[in-house]
Amino acid sequence: MAPFIETRGLYHVFRLEDGRQIAAVRAVDLTIGRGEFVALIGPNGSGKSTLARHFNALLLPTSGSVWVDGLSTADPANLWRIRRRVGMVFQNPENQIVASTVEEDVAFGPENRALPPAEIRQRVDDALALVGLRDQRTTPPQMLSGGQKQLLAVAGALAARPDCIVFDEPTSMLDPRGRHQVMDTIRRLNSEAGLTVVLITQAMEEATAARRILAMDRGRIVLQGDPRAVFAQEERLADLGLELPPMADIARRLRQHGVPVSPGILSLTELTRALEAELRAGVTPC
Amino acid sequence: MESLSHIFAAGTPLRREALRDVNFRVETGERVGIAGHTGSGKSTLVQLLAGLLKPTAGQVLLDGVPAHGHNTTARDRRRRMGMGFQYPEDQIFEGTVFREVAFGPRNAGLKGKELQARVTWALGMVGLDADTVMERVPYTLSGGETRRVALASTIALQPEVLILDEPTAGLDPRGRDELLTQIGDWHTRTDLTLIVVSHDLTVLARTVDRVIVLRGGRVSASGPVRHVLSGTATLRESGLDPLPSVLLLEQVRAGGASVRIDRFLPEEAAAEIARALEAGTRSHVTRRESA
Ligand SMILES: Nc1ncnc2c1ncn2[C@@H]1O[C@H](COP(=O)(O)OP(=O)(O)OP(=O)(O)O)[C@@H](O)[C@H]1O
Ligand SMILES: Nc1ncnc2c1ncn2[C@@H]1O[C@H](COP(=O)(O)OP(=O)(O)OP(=O)(O)O)[C@@H](O)[C@H]1O
Ligand SMILES: [Mg+2]
Numbered sequence: 001m002a003p004f005i006e007t008r009g010l011y012h013v014f015r016l017e018d019g020r021q022i023a024a025v026r027a028v029d030l031t032i033g034r035g036e037f038v039a040l041i042g043p044n045g046s047g048k049s050t051l052a053r054h055f056n057a058l059l060l061p062t063s064g065s066v067w068v069d070g071l072s073t074a075d076p077a078n079l080w081r082i083r084r085r086v087g088m089v090f091q092n093p094e095n096q097i098v099a100s101t102v103e104e105d106v107a108f109g110p111e112n113r114a115l116p117p118a119e120i121r122q123r124v125d126d127a128l129a130l131v132g133l134r135d136q137r138t139t140p141p142q143m144l145s146g147g148q149k150q151l152l153a154v155a156g157a158l159a160a161r162p163d164c165i166v167f168d169e170p171t172s173m174l175d176p177r178g179r180h181q182v183m184d185t186i187r188r189l190n191s192e193a194g195l196t197v198v199l200i201t202q203a204m205e206e207a208t209a210a211r212r213i214l215a216m217d218r219g220r221i222v223l224q225g226d227p228r229a230v231f232a233q234e235e236r237l238a239d240l241g242l243e244l245p246p247m248a249d250i251a252r253r254l255r256q257h258g259v260p261v262s263p264g265i266l267s268l269t270e271l272t273r274a275l276e277a278e279l280r281a282g283v284t285p286c
Numbered sequence: 287m288e289s290l291s292h293i294f295a296a297g298t299p300l301r302r303e304a305l306r307d308v309n310f311r312v313e314t315g316e317r318v319g320i321a322g323h324t325g326s327g328k329s330t331l332v333q334l335l336a337g338l339l340k341p342t343a344g345q346v347l348l349d350g351v352p353a354h355g356h357n358t359t360a361r362d363r364r365r366r367m368g369m370g371f372q373y374p375e376d377q378i379f380e381g382t383v384f385r386e387v388a389f390g391p392r393n394a395g396l397k398g399k400e401l402q403a404r405v406t407w408a409l410g411m412v413g414l415d416a417d418t419v420m421e422r423v424p425y426t427l428s429g430g431e432t433r434r435v436a437l438a439s440t441i442a443l444q445p446e447v448l449i450l451d452e453p454t455a456g457l458d459p460r461g462r463d464e465l466l467t468q469i470g471d472w473h474t475r476t477d478l479t480l481i482v483v484s485h486d487l488t489v490l491a492r493t494v495d496r497v498i499v500l501r502g503g504r505v506s507a508s509g510p511v512r513h514v515l516s517g518t519a520t521l522r523e524s525g526l527d528p529l530p531s532v533l534l535l536e537q538v539r540a541g542g543a544s545v546r547i548d549r550f551l552p553e554e555a556a557a558e559i560a561r562a563l564e565a566g567t568r569s570h571v572t573r574r575e576s577a
């Protein structure tokens with residue numbers, strides 16, 4: 001996989017009014033491949049959003065460097081090209097609303113790309129359909145419910161069709177169906193259209209959709225690997241204030257009760273299958 | 287509240303009926319959860335409860351007084367309620383975390399050491415270390431830190447009725463669990479009335495006694511938490527998924543084990559399944575022995 005985003009020795013230090021400094025990102029060396037799906041997890045304040053803002057040059061390194069598709073974010077001449085390649089869904093969708101109706105808001109990205117009107121309309125339609133907001137196209141965004149605003153932010157990023165989208169907790173306000181819809185869309189765009197995905201989330205189940213999970217703590221990447229490897233590190237995750245996906249958590253507790261289900265279980269299907277085997281075998285828990 | 291309905295932008299082309307004919311009572315000291323799909327009317331409902339919106343029909347009574355009234359009794363009732371908004375970022379307006387969290391208590395007359403102690407207590411309730419964050423500028427905090435500060439501002443009022451709209455969104459798992467525990471302890475110590483809106487049924491299973499489910503602005507289910515959260519068909523019809531534990535227990539039951547469905551928390555579900563497996567084995571053994 002060709003590298004798409006690379007960081008080398010990346011530090012980001014915020015200076016506070018009182019002179020204190022916060023090193024929000026420390027010594028991050030990271031390569032995200034083109035078409036990869038990476039999940040970024042970590043406790044509040046661990047540096048996820050700060051790191052992600054380097055991926056489309058919203059922030060520039062205090063030291064170290066970041067390249068996006070071979071373009072250094074430190075070179076102002078690259079700014080526009082980088083922003084076209086990497087879209088962003090912000091943690092608070094209200095920061096992202098720019099227009100007075102849902103459809104104009106979603107059209108903002110494509111319009112900035114000077115696309116023909118028919119193409120823009122098509123993209124807006126597609127994006128609204130993907131998040132289930134078609135019926136709200138003429139609604140002013142401030143009249144949307146909390147979850148609908150989040151869906152709008154996702155639609156806006158999709159309609160711009162960049163090479164990569166950073167989703168900063170895109171489902172935190174969504175009901176289960178909205179979550180599934182957004183996660184299915186992300187997964188499909190990644191596998192079918194080759195979209196490079198960086199997904200920041202507190203929902204461990206969503207992180208299991210990624211090919212690779214990175215866990216941050218106090219500015220550093222402290223744990224990484226495929227979902228099974230990361231979620232096998234139960235104690236490490238607990239130390240970080242994180243948790244296991246729901247089914248892995250129940251499986252862990254079953255093991256504590258002496259039911260021999262294997263540690264790699266992440267999904268409902270996997271756990272159901274393991275338990276069916278147990279039921280058939282009729283093994284006595286010890 | 288009585289036959290509560292709410293229509294936004296009535297008489298305009300943007301008319302939105304957010305709630306229709308909602309009736310319920312919340313007793314002092316009760317803990318009530320509100321669930322429902324995206325856009326089902328949850329936030330509208332709690333804003334009506336807090337007297338922040340005036341219903342287009344019906345009324346909300348706080349201790350017998352209309353919630354949105356302008357007289358002093360109504361204002362006094364409202365002052366006893368604290369509301370944590372779904373996007374509380376927008377409610378933050380002070381220049382430091384201390385001033386932000388101190389704002390309500392200061393208006394209520396607290397000062398000096400007492401005020402300081404109240405702010406430290408409220409920040410502790412949301413898992414923030416007062417010394418580290420007190421002088422921070424709120425808008426430079428991380429997403430989760432900001433939400434915690436906003437929650438602390440509401441908690442610092444020590445309201446008699448605490449209304450929280452999606453309080454755990456954006457919190458890390460430990461922060462979420464600690465917050466729920468702290469609020470639970472607070473409820474145990476006092477007569478706190480708690481109203482929690484959440485799309486996360488696990489949050490409701492951990493915090494409330496009674497759940498109201500909204501669907502398209504109407505109540506689709508209402509009752510004790512055990513009852514409502516095990517009503518999988520109604521939850522699905524209302525656009526919600528049953529809890530992960532319940533989904534698993536349904537599968538295990540379909541696989542032939544006799545398990546109860548209303549084991550909502552992961553620890554309860556695991557214990558239930560382990561018990562059923564053991565019982566299954568025992569009956570297996572007994573059958574073999576008697577044969
Ligand atoms: N200020 C407003 N003006 C007009 N319509 C509104 C307004 N606020 C909400 N609505 C509409 O009322 C309905 C209910 O919205 P509400 O915010 O109460 O939903 P909710 O259940 O809180 O949803 P969510 O889980 O997405 O936060 C939605 O259809 C929404 O579009
Ligand atoms: N503009 C800023 N000025 C000063 N400090 C900042 C600024 N933005 C973030 N920080 C600090 O940097 C650290 C990392 O913040 P960041 O927003 O990257 O965390 P996060 O992992 O995204 O957390 P969350 O899960 O809460 O969203 C935090 O301690 C935060 O307070
Ligand atoms: Mg963040």
Ligand SMILES: [Mg+2]
Nearest residue numbers: 145146329372
């Ligand atoms: Mg809402």
